[in-house]
Amino acid sequence: MRPLKIGISGVRGIVGETLTPELVVSFACAFATNVESGTILIARDTRASGRMLSAAVRSALLSCGCRVVDLGVCPTPVLQFETGRSAAAGAIAITASHNRAEWNALKFINADGVALSFEEAEEVLDIYHQRDFVRAPWDKLGTLEDAHGVEERYLDALVDFLDQPAIAAASLRVVVDTCNGATCTIVRHLMDRLGVEAVLINDQPNGLFPHDPEPTPANMEQVASVMVPLKADVGFVLTSDGDRVAVVAETGDALSEEYTLLVVADHTLSRKAGTVVTNLSTTAALEDIAGNYGGRVVRARVGQGHVVRKSLEENAVLAGEGSGGVALCDFQPAFDALATMGMVLEMLAKRDKRVSEIVASFPRYTMIKQKIPCPPEISYAVVEEVVSGFEPEALDVTDGVRYADADGWVHVRSSATEPLIRIIAESRTAEKAQDLADKARRMALGAMRPYQA
Amino acid sequence: MRQHSLKIGVSGVRGIVGESLTPELIVSFAQAFATYLGSGDVLVGRDTRPSGPMVREGVVAGLLSSGCRPVDLGICPTPSVLIRTAHSDAVGAICITASHNPARWNALKFAGPGGLFLDAHEAFALLDIYHQGEFARCPNAEMAVPDRMDDAVAFHIEKVLQFLDTEVIRERSFKVVVDCCNAAASVAAPDLLKRLGAHVTGCYCEFSDLFPREPEPVPDNVAALRETVVNENAVVGFALDPDGDRLELVDETGTPVSEEYTLVLVADHLLRKKVGTVVTNVSTTRAVDEVAARYGAAVVRTKVGEINVTRALMQRKGVLGGEGNGGIIIPDVHPCRDALVGMGVVLELMATTGMPLSQLVANLPRYAMYKMKIACSPSGALRALGELKQRYAERPVSTVDGLTISWDESWTNVRPSNTEPIIRVVAEARTRDEAQQLAARIASEIEALIRSSSP
Numbered sequence: 001m002r003p004l005k006i007g008i009s010g011v012r013g014i015v016g017e018t019l020t021p022e023l024v025v026s027f028a029c030a031f032a033t034n035v036e037s038g039t040i041l042i043a044r045d046t047r048a049s050g051r052m053l054s055a056a057v058r059s060a061l062l063s064c065g066c067r068v069v070d071l072g073v074c075p076t077p078v079l080q081f082e083t084g085r086s087a088a089a090g091a092i093a094i095t096a097s098h099n100r101a102e103w104n105a106l107k108f109i110n111a112d113g114v115a116l117s118f119e120e121a122e123e124v125l126d127i128y129h130q131r132d133f134v135r136a137p138w139d140k141l142g143t144l145e146d147a148h149g150v151e152e153r154y155l156d157a158l159v160d161f162l163d164q165p166a167i168a169a170a171s172l173r174v175v176v177d178t179c180n181g182a183t184c185t186i187v188r189h190l191m192d193r194l195g196v197e198a199v200l201i202n203d204q205p206n207g208l209f210p211h212d213p214e215p216t217p218a219n220m221e222q223v224a225s226v227m228v229p230l231k232a233d234v235g236f237v238l239t240s241d242g243d244r245v246a247v248v249a250e251t252g253d254a255l256s257e258e259y260t261l262l263v264v265a266d267h268t269l270s271r272k273a274g275t276v277v278t279n280l281s282t283t284a285a286l287e288d289i290a291g292n293y294g295g296r297v298v299r300a301r302v303g304q305g306h307v308v309r310k311s312l313e314e315n316a317v318l319a320g321e322g323s324g325g326v327a328l329c330d331f332q333p334a335f336d337a338l339a340t341m342g343m344v345l346e347m348l349a350k351r352d353k354r355v356s357e358i359v360a361s362f363p364r365y366t367m368i369k370q371k372i373p374c375p376p377e378i379s380y381a382v383v384e385e386v387v388s389g390f391e392p393e394a395l396d397v398t399d400g401v402r403y404a405d406a407d408g409w410v411h412v413r414s415s416a417t418e419p420l421i422r423i424i425a426e427s428r429t430a431e432k433a434q435d436l437a438d439k440a441r442r443m444a445l446g447a448m449r450p451y452q453a
Numbered sequence: 454m455r456q457h458s459l460k461i462g463v464s465g466v467r468g469i470v471g472e473s474l475t476p477e478l479i480v481s482f483a484q485a486f487a488t489y490l491g492s493g494d495v496l497v498g499r500d501t502r503p504s505g506p507m508v509r510e511g512v513v514a515g516l517l518s519s520g521c522r523p524v525d526l527g528i529c530p531t532p533s534v535l536i537r538t539a540h541s542d543a544v545g546a547i548c549i550t551a552s553h554n555p556a557r558w559n560a561l562k563f564a565g566p567g568g569l570f571l572d573a574h575e576a577f578a579l580l581d582i583y584h585q586g587e588f589a590r591c592p593n594a595e596m597a598v599p600d601r602m603d604d605a606v607a608f609h610i611e612k613v614l615q616f617l618d619t620e621v622i623r624e625r626s627f628k629v630v631v632d633c634c635n636a637a638a639s640v641a642a643p644d645l646l647k648r649l650g651a652h653v654t655g656c657y658c659e660f661s662d663l664f665p666r667e668p669e670p671v672p673d674n675v676a677a678l679r680e681t682v683v684n685e686n687a688v689v690g691f692a693l694d695p696d697g698d699r700l701e702l703v704d705e706t707g708t709p710v711s712e713e714y715t716l717v718l719v720a721d722h723l724l725r726k727k728v729g730t731v732v733t734n735v736s737t738t739r740a741v742d743e744v745a746a747r748y749g750a751a752v753v754r755t756k757v758g759e760i761n762v763t764r765a766l767m768q769r770k771g772v773l774g775g776e777g778n779g780g781i782i783i784p785d786v787h788p789c790r791d792a793l794v795g796m797g798v799v800l801e802l803m804a805t806t807g808m809p810l811s812q813l814v815a816n817l818p819r820y821a822m823y824k825m826k827i828a829c830s831p832s833g834a835l836r837a838l839g840e841l842k843q844r845y846a847e848r849p850v851s852t853v854d855g856l857t858i859s860w861d862e863s864w865t866n867v868r869p870s871n872t873e874p875i876i877r878v879v880a881e882a883r884t885r886d887e888a889q890q891l892a893a894r895i896a897s898e899i900e901a902l903i904r905s906s907s908p
Binding site for chain 2: 014047058062101
C-alpha cells in the first residue's frame with residue numbers, strides 16, 4: 001500500500017517514500033496557477049522534512065511568478081489569520097498536523113484564510129493532473145521575503161476577542177503539551193498575555209515528537225499525570241500545527257477529543273445563541289447542548305473544508321469536529337487550537353465550575369471508533385456496499401454511509417487523509433454502540449474480501 | 454531545424470528560465486547529484502541572475518530529499534565556491550550560474566570533493582542516475598538541517614594573496630578599474646584589488662539581477678570599462694563574466710586586449726618565474742606556444758571544455774592552464790578558472806616589469822583569429838571532417854578535438870558543436886585578413902564536401 005493521499009485536503013504522504021519534492025513542486029505550481037500568481041503565504045510545522053518541502057514550495061511558487069511571504073515555523077491557524085487579514089491570494093501550510101512525524105503534507109488555504117472548499121480543491125487537482133502550469137519568464141519571476149509581526153497581530157486580535165480581564169482575574173494554572181511543534185513559542189506568549197500561569201510540556205520546537213501528535217487520550221498521558229501534582233485547572237494537548245486540541249480535566253482525566261467541541265459549544269452558545277456546524281461523525285451530545293441554549297446543529301461532510309464552508313453559508317457561531325478541531329467563527333473561520341484554548345479558559349474564568357464538573361453535566365453517550373486498513377482505490381466501493389446491511393430509509397449517504405435510529409448511529413467512511421475506512425458508532429449504551437460498529441465492520445470486511453482474493 | 458534551449462550534458466544542466474529550466478528539472482537533478490554523492494555537505498553558490506533564488510530553493514529541496522546537507526554560500530563567484538569546497542569537509546558543490554550566457558539562462562554546474570567539476574566519466578554516472586530517476590529518499594528522521602557559510606570569498610582572496618608577490622604590487626599603488634557586470638564578483642574583485650594596494654574604481658560592481666551589459670567579457674561588450682579607464686587615468690581595466698571565472702583586459706589607453714591574450718600575458722609572467730607545462734585547448738591562440746618556447750616550456754592541447762584542461766593540467770602537474778575565452782587556471786591556487794588570480798598576476802607582471810600594459814601586449818607574438826559557423830547535421834559533420842583529414846594528410850594534423858591543421862604561421866580547427874547543429878571553424882594567422890582567408894577557404898571546402906556527400 002502506497003502511503004499517499006491526494007485529495008481535497010491537499011497532498012499527504014510519507015517523506016522518503018511517496019511525498020517527493022517533485023510531487024510537492026507540481027502541487028505548489030498547480031495552486032499558484034489557480035490563484036494566478038499573486039502573493040502566497042507559506043508556513044510549516046517543526047518536522048525536519050518541513051525545510052525540504054518548504055524549499056520545494058518556494059522554488060515552485062517563484063517559478064510561477066508569485067510573491068512568496070515565508071512565515072517560517074508557524075501554526076496553521078496563525079497562517080490562516082494572516083492570510084485572511086492580508087491581501088494574499090492564498091497560503092500553503094506545510095504540515096501533517098496530527099499524523100506521525102514521518103508524514104508531511106501541503107494544506108491549501110484560499111484568499112480568505114479558509115481551507116479550500118471541495119470545488120476550489122477540485123480545480124487545483126485538475127490543474128495538477130493537466131500539468132499546464134503557469135511559467136513566469138526569467139525577468140518576471142516571483143520574489144521571496146520573510147514575514148514580520150505575524151504573531152503579534154494574531155495575539156492582539158485573539159486577546160481582544162476574549163474577555164482577557166476575566167481570564168487574568170481568575171488566576172488559572174494550565175498545563176499545555178505542544179508536542180515540540182509549531183505552537184511552542186506562541187502558546188507561551190498567549191498565556192502570558194492572558195495572565196494565565198502555564199506549565200509547558202514538550203515545548204522545544206525541534207520536530208522530535210515525544211508521542212504521536214494526534215490529541216487523543218493515548219497521547220495525553222504526560223499532561224494527565226501532572227495535573228493533580230501541579231494543582232492545574234486544565235490541561236491541553238495540541239497537534240503539531242495547532243489546528244486541534246484535546247482537554248485534560250483538573251482531575252487528570254484525559255477527555256476524549258470529542259469533548260473539545262462540546263465544551264466550547266457550551267460556552268460559545270451561552271455567549272451568543274446560534275448555529276453550530278459539525279460533521280456526520282460527531283457525537284449527538286452536541287444537539288443536546290445546543291438545545292439547552294436554543295441553538296441548532298447543522299451537519300456537513302467530514303473535513304475542515306466542508307464543515308467550515310458550511311458554517312460560512314449558515315452564518316454559524318461555531319464549527320467543529322469530533323477530532324478536536326474547532327473554529328470560533330466570530331474570530332476566524334479556521335480550526336484554531338489557540339483560540340479554542342482561550343475560550344475554554346474564558347469559560348473556566350466566568351463559571352464557578354471545574355472542567356470535570358462541566359463535562360459531568362453533559363449527556364452521556366458511548367462512542368466507538370474503529371479503523372480498517374483499506375487501499376484508497378477500493379475504499380469508496382467498499383463503503384458503498386456497507387449500505388446493503390441497513391434499512392435504506394434510515395441512511396444518509398452525504399459522506400460515506402450514516403445509519404441512524406432512535407437509539408444511536410453508525411458512520412462508515414473512507415478517510416480523506418489515510419488509506420483507511422473509519423467506522424464510528426454512538427449510542428446511549430455501550431452495547432448498542434458496539435453492535436452498530438460490529439455490524440458495519442462485518443459488512444465492510446465482507447465487501448473487501450473479493451478484492452483481496 | 455527545431456530550436457531547443459535545454460542542454461543536459463557533461464558540463465551540467467543549462468536552460469532558459471520559464472521555458473526549459475523548470476523547478477521540477479532542478480529538483481530532480483539536485484536529487485540525482487545527492488544520490489551520486491551519497492551523503493555529506495554540498496556547498497551551493499549562485500550568481501546574481503533573477504532566477505538564482507528559484508533555482509537555489511529547488512537545489513536545496515533536492516539535496517535534502519536525497520540525504521545531503523546544503524550549505525548556502527549566497528551570491529559567490531564560481532572559483533570561490535570551488536576553492537571553499539576543496540578546503541572543507543564538503544563532498545561536493547553546485548554552482549548556480551550560466552556563466553557568460555545572457556540573463557534569461559541559468560544552469561547547474563556540479564563539482565565533486567576537492568572542488569573539481571565532474572569530469573566526463575563522473576558526469577555520465579550522474580546523468581545515468583538522473584535518467585533512471587531512482588533517487589535516494591531521505592526519511593524525516595535523518596533529514597539534514599541546511600547551513601550557511603559566509604567566508605568563501607574571504608577564503609578565496611587569501612588563497613590568491615598567498616600566491617602573489619603582494620609587496621611588489623602594493624608598492625605601485627596602481628590605479629585600476631574593474632567591471633563585474635553587477636554580478637557575483639562585484640564585492641570579491643574590488644576587495645582583492647584593494648588588498649593589493651590598488652586605487653579601485655568600480656564599473657558595474659553592485660549586485661543587481663539585471664546585467665548592465667552583455668555578460669561575455671569580450672572587446673565588444675566593455676565600452677563602459679574602456680571609457681572609465683581613460684577618464685580615471687587608470688593603468689588597466691579588468692572585465693569579468695557574471696560568475697567571475699573569465700577575464701578580459703583593457704590597457705591604459707582604453708584599448709581592449711583580446712580575451713585570447715589574457716592567458717598569453719599570464720603565461721609570459723608565470724613562466725619567467727617558474728618553467729613548467731602549460732595546458733590549453735585546441736582552439737586557443739598559438740601565441741601561447743611561442744611564449745612558452747621562449748622559456749623552454751611545453752604546451753599540451755586538450756579538447757575544448759574547462760574540465761578537460763583542468764584534468765590534463767593536474768595529470769601533467771603543469772603550472773598554468775587556460776582557454777582563449779579569458780579563463781586562467783593556476784593550480785597552485787586551485788585547478789579551476791579564476792578571474793581573481795588572473796587580475797593579480799597581471800598586476801604582478803606590470804609591477805615587476807614596470808612596463809605599461811600596452812607595451813607588454815605589444816611585446817607578445819602577434820596573431821589574429823577569425824571564427825565562422827557552418828550549418829551541418831552532426832553525421833554530415835563527421836563525414837566532412839574525415840575527408841578533410843585525408844586531404845590534408847601531408848600537413849601536421851591533430852584530432853584531439855575535431856580536426857586541427859597547422860602551417861608554419863597559421864592553423865585552423867574545425868569542430869562540430871556540442872550544442873548546435875553547426876561546425877565551428879576557427880583560423881589563426883599573423884593578420885586578420887590572412888586568418889579570414891584561411892577560415893573562408895576551409896569553410897568553402899567543408900561546404901563542398903557536405904554538398905557532394907548529401908544524396
